[in-house]
Amino acid sequence: MKFVKDIELGDPSSNHQNFIDLKLxxxxxxxxxxxxxxxxxxxxxxxxxxxxxxxxxxxxxxxxxxxxxxxxxxxxxxxxxxxxxxxxxxxxxxxxxxxxxxxxxxxxxxxxxxxxxxxxxxxxxxxxxxxxxxxxxxxxxxxxxxxxxxxxxxxxxxxxxxxxxxxxxxxxxxxxxxxxxxxxxxxxKTINIDERVLKVIRYVEVHINKKLSNAELSSLVNMAPNSFARLFKEEMNVTLHQFIQNRKIAKSCELFEHTNKSIEEVSFNLGFSDRYHFSRVFKSVTGLTPASYKSGKYT
Known part of the structure; x- marks a missing residue:
């Protein structure tokens, strides 16, 4: 028996197919x-x-x-x-x-x-x-x-x-x-967003625990911060700053759901200066305090 490696993954056709990666x-x-x-x-x-x-x-x-x-x-x-x-x-x-x-x-x-x-x-x-x-x-x-x-x-x-x-x-x-x-x-329509915006979105996901600046993110795609900020808003219908806050709060909800980390630990792990700053942002995004969300008293 021979193990066949890297020959078009066993596909007899030469036509390339593009699939959308949905991570449910x-x-x-x-x-x-x-x-x-x-x-x-x-x-x-x-x-x-x-x-x-x-x-x-x-x-x-x-x-x-x-x-x-x-x-x-x-x-x-x-x-x-x-x-x-x-x-x-x-x-x-x-x-x-x-x-x-x-x-x-x-x-x-x-x-x-x-x-x-x-x-x-x-x-x-x-x-x-x-x-x-x-x-x-x-x-x-x-x-x-x-x-x-x-x-x-x-x-x-x-x-x-x-x-x-x-x-x-x-x-x-x-x-x-x-x-x-x-x-x-x-x-x-998000599957057709500009590749530069998509690249930054993926970077934000990987580095969600860091403090991320417009200058740092725009440099990833060789654009001026103001120009990239305008492009991002046009493509995503939300500002880059708000998107980053949303993703950090999304990650914090995941940590509350699936770990025993305290509010202080979660805020530190996501790059917030302190619990109070984190709590303000959390409530501005979700309408709930982190303590209320962590208690699970909602459906």
Whole structure:
């Protein structure tokens, strides 16, 4: 037997193919009974996918109010400022107030539809540059395929919501990717951004723990700082400074979710001068303090 190496990867065709590298990273997936969902002007650095089994949920973005129905998914890109509400139990007009419990096999869902919002959600990231698309709330119609996957996912979450088997992970990823295929092409214009901007974005991701200046980043692509700043704003619809802050806060949320690092450790690891500076930036981006986010009292 001979091991064949580097001969066009075994492909008999000479035609080169270009694939898009999508790095889907799952952060959480839950099925809840919500009795309170009064959340105002929330901003998070990851994608959020919502589905409610019953009516009564609202999502608000700018002047648009989405009455959430059972035949649609609602997808919220990173850094979208939005509010949510369970209309049957609306109390607070500001702040973030959530109350509920995990749905499991001890509950009969049909008996609870008039008492709770039956709420499925997933948080995930797609990697650079797809976590920097335009903000908004996207309404996706449920196809038969999505309904079938949703039925499987919610039934499994009632049984197990911590240590997921490979089958669950694969079906959840397939569900998310299928939902994303229903988003219009205008959302994905980031795949065609200027190569110079993309180079800097990738550099920021790798060096997110450092203090990054406009002069340093513009020199990577041999441009004057002001010229590159204008190019970046045109391509990304956000300033370079704001983009760096957003990515640092996104990384801090990931560290809070998946490590035991303190707020002080996270702020130091991401190049902030002190905890207080980090906390100010964190709240300006997410609307929450790091302590509130770290406590996990939101959905």
């Amino acid at each position: 990273k799952l952060l959480c997936c839950r099925y809840w009974l919500l009795e309170l969902w009064d959340c105002h002007e929330m901003v998070f650095p990851f994608w959020r996918l919502y589905w409610n089994k019953n009516t009564g949920g609202q999502l608000i973005h700018q002047d648009n109010v989405f009455e959430m129905d059972t035949n649609h998914l609602y997808i919220i890109p990173p850094f979208t400022s939005f509010s949510s509400r369970y209309t049957k139990n609306h109390i607070y007009n500001d702040g973030v107030h959530v109350a509920g419990k995990q749905l499991n096999t001890n509950y009969n869902e049909d008996d609870l539809e008039n008492m709770f919002l039956i709420h499925f959600f997933v948080h995930f990231n797609l990697g650079v540059p797809f976590d920097s698309v335009y903000p908004g709330i996207l309404k996706i119609e449920l196809t038969d395929y999505l309904k079938d996957r949703l039925q499987y996912l919610t039934s499994r979450l009632k049984i197990e919501n911590k240590d997921f088997k490979l089958t669950f992970n694969l079906k959840l990823q397939a569900f998310i990717k299928e939902a994303l295929t229903n988003i219009g092409p205008e959302l994905w």
